[in-house]
Amino acid sequence: MDGGDDDREHDEVRGVPRIPAPRWAPDDLSPDAYRPALPHRGDAPDGAGHRSHQADSTEAEPGARRDADSEAEPGTQGDADAPGGRAAPGAGPAADAGPDGNPAAAEPDAGAGGGADGRRTHGVLKSLLGAWALSACSGEETEAVEEHLGECAPCAEEALRLREAVGLLHTDRDLDLDPLLRFQVLENCLGRRPARIPVPAWADAYDAETARLDALLRDIGESEWHAPVRLRWFEGERQVNRRTTVAGVIAHLMSVDGLVSAALGLDDPLGPAAPGLPAERTESFWGAADRPPTRRIREPWRDQSHTLIRTVSFAGRGASDLTVSYGSFALPMRDALLDRAFECWIHADDIADAVDYPYEPPSGAHLHRMIDLAARLLPAALADRRRAGLAGPARHLVTPGSPGRSLHLEVEGSGGGNWYIALDSPAAVGSADHAVAQVALDGVEFCRLVAGHVAPQDAAAGQDGDRDAIADVLFAAAALSRL
Incomplete structure (x- = not known):
């Protein structure tokens, strides 16, 4: 059953344009379809005058080719053997139109992509669209492309798509994530659905600062872990300093955090016989290593901070009053974790300076505490x-x-x-x-x-x-x- 008319009406109702069936199939082509055309006997040697119907049929689009046996007028042939040596009806300038109806588009190339009149062909101009979108064309090419875009709608649409794609490649947006992003997302999530075991308010500054430092460490490269960092502090009336690396700073933070771990009954990363003073613990940790610390120190440091947060969260209210000894002085647990948050921020800022990384101060509430x-x-x-x-x-x-x-x-x-x-x-x-x-x-x-x-x-x-x-x-x- 032929439902062509019904289908067409149905598509038109839906607003979908119907694509006509091709008027030829690849299997119908004869071996002579792509054979170069010979000029008429009457053509001038330089190619002036009419071109043969056979030449026109080979250069036109395949979909526009007609079967000469079925559609030619009676008594005529679509080749140079027609009576009187005349071309078939329809041959001539109108048959030379390109795919967009532009006669210049079907002209043969002359030299480096130029037509018979010196203008570039449609195919050459279309091939320049990518370079034009990237502003990589010469002045002459740019002028030719832009003149063509005013005449050829398909190329104008393609040029617009290419320019939009190039715009996506040249973004001015800052791709660095806000260091506070994790804390803000967690705060928003917990505001909608509180955690079953929330982090105590007195420990959230330590949680936020360790997370911010971990984000910085995740972004730096392998070589930057060995960038020199100078730690500074005051002794008496003068400022002193100690040179180490980014990895050495993380080892220092982990060794001093071990004092908080010991106060909570957790394992001390330096062992049970470790010194009690922060400076001595750090020097002991640095000296005990077979080689200077590397980026592998990040994982145990982060695991330790997670364990501390998890432990004080499950411990309840009594954990805030536990005493953390620093050797020469002591602090309650709530102040000790705030002190560790402060030192984490300060040393993160030292690292950021060493690797040229943007780093912001803590939030206003944490900074106030x-x-x-x-x-x-x-x-x-x-x-x-x-x-x-x-x-x-x-x-x-x-x-x-x-x-x-x-x-x-x-x-x-x-x-x-x-x-x-x-x-x-x-x-x-x-x-x-x-x-x-x-x-x-x-x-x-x-x-x-x-x-x-x-x-x-x-x-x-x-x-x-x-x-x-x-x-x-x-x-x-x-x-x-x-x-």
């Missing part, structure tokens, strides 16, 4: 310097819990706030009513001072009041730094 920890430790650090003869004597005897002379520490920017530092005794209470001096600093700059990366005399943006008290507090802040 780090500044608060340093402010709470300042009175004890000031007392230690006073006992060592490095700070002025206390001017007033203060009973424990009562207010005494104070310094107003004003921290600006993200994570900032106001703190009042007791000057005469760690047991005293700082208060605004007894403030004798004021210091204003940026939040990140204050943290760099506490880390020993900024000299005390260069740290304060604004000072007012007792100069001796200001100098004592700034040097005490730098004294909080250590290897």
Whole structure:
């Protein structure tokens, strides 16, 4: 059954254009179909004048070829043997039209892609579209292509697609992920569906900073693990430093984190006989290795941080009050993990400087808690310097819990706030009513001072009041730094 008409009507209703069936098939071609055409006897030697019907039929598109036996007029032949040596009807300039109806498109190449009149053919111009889209054509080629695009719709559409593809190759977007992306995604997910065993709020800064550092380490190359890094801190009145590598910094972080592991009853990566002071632990770890640390240190360090977070999450509220000993001083677990988060950020920034990697400070909430920890430790650090003869004597005897002379520490920017530092005794209470001096600093700059990366005399943006008290507090802040 012939359903051609019904199918056509059905396609037109659906809005789908019907593609006509081909008027020829490859099997119908004779061996002579691709045989070069010979010129008419009457043609000029230089090719001027009419071209034969046979030549026209070989250069036209295959779909436009007609069967000479079935469609030629009676008494005529579609070749040079027609009576009188005349070409078949339809031969001539109209039969030379190219696939787009452009007579120039079907002209034979002359020289390097040019037609008989010196213009480039359709095929040559189409082959230049890719180079044109990449702006790699010469001035002459660009002019020819753009002139052709105004005349040929298919080539204009193809050129538009190529230009859009080139635009995707030349993106100006920053492909580096935001270091806080993981934390933000987790925060959003947990806000919609809280974890069955959530990370305690006092441990989330350590969780975030170790994750950010791990993202940095994942991005750097093999050779960058051996990039030199200079660790800096203060001892007494001067800044000291120790040279290591990126891998050596991670080994240092893992060795000091081992103090927190031991306090939680976990295995110490340095063993049960390891030293108790952070600097001694680091030197012991560096010296015990057969060779300098490599990128293989990343996996045990990350496993250790995951274990710490998982352990304090399952331990419940009692874990926050466990004591972590640093040899010369001790901190409760909640402050110890905040201290480890601070050191993780500072050393991540050291690594980022060494490998030229962009790295942002912690979030405002975490930065505020780090500044608060340093402010709470300042009175004890000031007392230690006073006992060592490095700070002025206390001017007033203060009973424990009562207010005494104070310094107003004003921290600006993200994570900032106001703190009042007791000057005469760690047991005293700082208060605004007894403030004798004021210091204003940026939040990140204050943290760099506490880390020993900024000299005390260069740290304060604004000072007012007792100069001796200001100098004592700034040097005490730098004294909080250590290897």
